[in-house]
Amino acid sequence: MTISLEALRRCSIAVDLGAARTRVYLRRTGLIVDEPTVAAVNTHTGGLIAVGTLAERMTGRTPEHIRVVRPVSGGTVVDIDMAQRMLRLLLGNKLRRAWRRRPLVSAAVCVQHDADPLAQRAAVETLTGIGAKRVELVDTLIAAAVGCGLPVERPEATMIVVCGAATTQVAVLSLGSIVAAERVPVGGETVDHAVVQYLRNEHALMLPSQAVRPLQLLLKNSEDGAAPSTEVHGRDVATGLARTVRIDVGSVRSAIRTPLTGVLDAIGTVLRRCPPDLVADLADRGIMLAGGSAVLPGFDTMLREATGMPLNIADHPDVCAVEGLGAMLDGKVQPLLLDAMVS
Numbered sequence: 297m298t299i300s301l302e303a304l305r306r307c308s309i310a311v312d313l314g315a316a317r318t319r320v321y322l323r324r325t326g327l328i329v330d331e332p333t334v335a336a337v338n339t340h341t342g343g344l345i346a347v348g349t350l351a352e353r354m355t356g357r358t359p360e361h362i363r364v365v366r367p368v369s370g371g372t373v374v375d376i377d378m379a380q381r382m383l384r385l386l387l388g389n390k391l392r393r394a395w396r397r398r399p400l401v402s403a404a405v406c407v408q409h410d411a412d413p414l415a416q417r418a419a420v421e422t423l424t425g426i427g428a429k430r431v432e433l434v435d436t437l438i439a440a441a442v443g444c445g446l447p448v449e450r451p452e453a454t455m456i457v458v459c460g461a462a463t464t465q466v467a468v469l470s471l472g473s474i475v476a477a478e479r480v481p482v483g484g485e486t487v488d489h490a491v492v493q494y495l496r497n498e499h500a501l502m503l504p505s506q507a508v509r510p511l512q513l514l515l516k517n518s519e520d521g522a523a524p525s526t527e528v529h530g531r532d533v534a535t536g537l538a539r540t541v542r543i544d545v546g547s548v549r550s551a552i553r554t555p556l557t558g559v560l561d562a563i564g565t566v567l568r569r570c571p572p573d574l575v576a577d578l579a580d581r582g583i584m585l586a587g588g589s590a591v592l593p594g595f596d597t598m599l600r601e602a603t604g605m606p607l608n609i610a611d612h613p614d615v616c617a618v619e620g621l622g623a624m625l626d627g628k629v630q631p632l633l634l635d636a637m638v639s
């Protein structure tokens with residue numbers, strides 16, 4: 297994947313189509329869309345009923361004629377037509393107003409590290425379908441590293457872990473390039489799934505998906521010394537009746553730990569592939585944690601303890617990638633840095 301500084305500076309919008317959220321950055325304006333990557337469709341007419349936050353609220357609550365769909369799965373656009381329709385609605389007037397001022401010529405879009413040609417093509421087609429004449433693809437890891445403010449152009453190692461909804465990507469960068477990188481199918485959704493499975497297996501309780509986040513918040517509170525157990529309301533697996541159980545926060549924490557060990561493995565793999573000098577740099581500089589799941593309670597502590605390395609969470613971990621891409625569009629990134637990165 298090669299990009300050029302010039303080509304990026306000609307782009308009008310930067311897009312990050314994630315499994316959980318869609319973010320759009322308008323050049324010289326900033327973030328104009330940050331909404332769930334969700335659409336609700338009327339199955340009788342095929343028409344869109346809602347997109348973004350409104351569509352996400354409908355999840356699990358729809359009558360038979362409404363279907364809630366996610367056009368991006370595992371970080372790849374799997375339903376190009378739906379992704380285009382969703383983007384058109386999300387952008388709505390915001391883009392049309394900007395379009396009148398300056399016609400949309402090119403768009404930049406983040407793609408996962410090592411995205412296969414099909415995934416790259418799906419991203420390009422999605423954007424050309426909404427009017428982009430040209431689409432530049434940028435590795436999410438580079439965009440996120442720039443968005444976190446990492447000094448990637450220096451001849452010393454920086455490590456970034458981008459933990460999203462469906463995937464976690466890990467990279468070591470030096471001299472503006474990725475030295476080693478790894479992608480694992482573990483993210484916030486995997487963690488939510490682990491919590492749901494734990495309650496199902498241990499307490500025969502089905503938990504509504506919206507109830508997982510409050511449980512995670514509870515984990516955070518318990519880290520701060522609050523209650524070690526809590527009541528959870530769900531549906532009995534056998535009877536189907538509403539039931540309340542008291543669960544031990546420690547057990548939830550260990551259920552969450554299991555999928556997160558996949559991230560640790562990825563960090564280990566990347567470190568093993570790096571020259572020893574760069575690994576030595578990282579012992580001082582540590583790891584930068586980005587992506588929406590970076591704020592998962594206990595995740596940073598677990599990584600710190602397991603790696604023995606310093607760890608920082610980015611200031612705005614969820615929007616690092618699109619903000620990094622936006623900074624490239626706005627020309628806020630040093631040419632030296634980008635030229636090295638794009639070789």
Ligand SMILES: Nc1ncnc2c1ncn2[C@@H]1O[C@H](COP(=O)(O)OP(=O)(O)OP(=O)(O)O)[C@@H](O)[C@H]1O
Pocket residue numbers: 313314315316317318370371459460461462463464483484485512587588589590591592593614
């Ligand atoms: N405060 C929070 N506590 C716990 N998890 C959170 C919090 N905020 C967001 N998340 C998790 O972050 C994930 C979304 O992260 P992000 O916005 O980086 O995803 P994405 O870019 O759409 O995903 P991907 O990179 O996998 O395509 C969701 O799974 C969500 O559960």
